Amino acid sequence: MTRSMPIPTNDLERIHNRAFDDILPGETASLQRTLTAQDIQLFALVSGDVNPLYVDPDFAATTQFNTVFAHGMWGGALISALIGTQLPGPGSVTLGQTLKFLAPVRIGDTLTVSVTVTARDEARQLLTLACSGINQEGCVVLEGESLVHAASEHIDVHRVSLPGIELRHSADGLNRLLQACQPLEPIRMAVVHPCDEVSFEAALDARDAGLIKPILIGPRDKLHALAAKGNHDLAGFTIEDVPHSHAAALRGAEMAREGQVEALMKGSLHTDELMSAVVPSAAQLRTKRRITHCFVMQTPFYPRPFIITDAAINIAPLLADKVDIVRNAIDLAHILGVSNPHVAILAAVETVNANMPATLDAAALCKMADRGQITGAVLDGPLAFDNAISLAAARIKGIQSPVSGKADILVVPDLESGNMLAKQLEYLGGAASAGIVLGAKVPIVLTSRADSREARIASCAIAVLVAHHYRVTPP
Structure with missing residues (x-):
């Protein structure tokens, strides 16, 4: 008859086993886990098994399974965890295992894995364990058998503290944007009132990245002062000399309307001030x-x-x-x-x-x-x-x-x-x-004063892609 074994309670600090002599046929233990996408990705990283059935939702959608699912041995790993931490617990060694995988385990499925003692080998201190995995709908998704050597002595040890794992996907978006822009010629972009160091240098960075030919709109004296402060050479730059930010916004909108520039970029003025020059019907930039x-x-x-x-x-x-x-x-x-x-x-x-x-x-x-x-x-x-x-x-x-x-x-x-x-x-x-x-008829780079250099360059790269698209398909 199957019965739940009286396992000493494991806690966050200590972990206990069941010695071989204390274990009787019919004793059982179980654990439960809900599958996440991160579980699948971590298992793929550790095992090297990047079969697209497991890790590529688009590929999996074209198959009979319709969606990604767990590697079969993810369930096997849960059984290993159950044997190593509960029955028999610490000190046990799995000598052999056979498993059949009967149904897929999909993201969001809750799997209950169980092991039950079916036989004892006194001479060799071996246990035969029936293994199973059942999902939240009562469907058996895996079953099999494990042969396990159990420790003869009682073991009560501190639980080992493992390092945390943080799954991070590649974040190389800026490089990919720059690569996409590489075959495209730089666009003429009006940089509206770049009268602080951050926005001024953003225009230079975008130019140096081969993205834009900047037209700086602002008070000439302020722009030259910023260039001198940062040891920048303004030779070859086009400067539209206007007295203040409001005039800069109006001039930028005018240049966009007349086709002199293909994009606008916000400088050190407020968003409302720039957009108030773009939005009115008189600006003729609406679509x-x-x-x-x-x-x-x-x-x-x-x-x-x-x-x-x-x-x-x-x-x-x-x-x-x-x-x-x-x-x-x-x-x-x-x-x-x-x-x-x-x-x-x-x-x-x-x-x-x-x-x-x-x-x-x-x-x-x-x-x-x-x-x-x-x-x-x-x-x-x-x-x-x-x-x-x-x-x-x-x-x-x-x-x-x-x-x-x-x-x-x-x-x-x-x-x-x-x-x-x-x-x-x-x-x-x-x-x-x-x-x-x-x-609007031109893309507008709308960055924040707190944005990083990378964010500003990425925004300009997107503007380049949009502007080139508008050459073929006007908005």
Whole structure:
């Protein structure tokens, strides 16, 4: 008869075994684990098994399995952990094991693995253990048998403190952007009022990277003073001498309207001041689309770059505004090489709630995509943030979504939530970012005073890609 064994309680500091003489046939132990994408990736890194069935969602979607799943030996590793920590526990050695893998374990599945003593070899102190793994639906996904040598003495030791593991994906977005721009000629960019060291040097950095031919718009004396302070040579630079930031914004918009420049870049003036020169109908820079902002971000903890929109221009967008926010972001994703981006419409919950306008907007946007009013992407929403970026979170909540875990675009409910999300990812999540404004006849680099040199160069690189696209397909 099977019975649960009275194992001494292991805690965070100590770990105990069961000596061979204390173990009887029928005793059993189990542990439970929910599979995450990180579990699969870590196992692939340790084992070297990068079979795309396990690690490439796009490839797996073309197979009979439809999605990635755990390596079979991930379940075997859980059995090893159970033997080594509970039954028999510390001091035991597995001499042999046979396992059959009967069904895949997918991200979000909860696997309960168990071992049960079926035989004892007194002479050699060997235990035969029946092994099994059952998912949350009661399906047996693995079964087999282990032959284990158990220690004869009682063992009570301190639990070894292992180093933590932090799974970081490659964050080489800037290098890839620069590589994409390498075959393209530099564009003429108006740098509007670069009258502090950060914005002034950003223009020089972008020029030195071969991205832009900068036209500096601002008070000539201030620009020469900054050049002298930083020991920079302004020979060959075009300078538009204007008295102040307001005049610089107007002149930049005028040059864009007249086709003298293909992009604008914000200098040391406030965003509102620059955009107030661009947005009015008299500036003739508007298109049929609403002007919107996109953060292009890459964090070490997410496997692909992604776009957050709108986090800088539209404060409380209505549904009609969000349509253009989504369309502009889709266009940008296409320009960046994502042919069919996955768009997550974010809200606080994943269900439609009449008292939460963001969920209603999300449902409407998805229906518009179903009817062909929004094209070029896969939309889903409302999705809470965790369900948008984590397939495991979506599975645990029973959400079937084509976007979960592989969102390329995150559409936020309003500017405040988007701005906070982007800055949290940057300052707490180690994300690299770039900012671009779309919906005007030229791309606008809209950086913050706190942005890094890399962020400014990346933003200029995106502007180059957009400007060259506009040469072929005007907005």
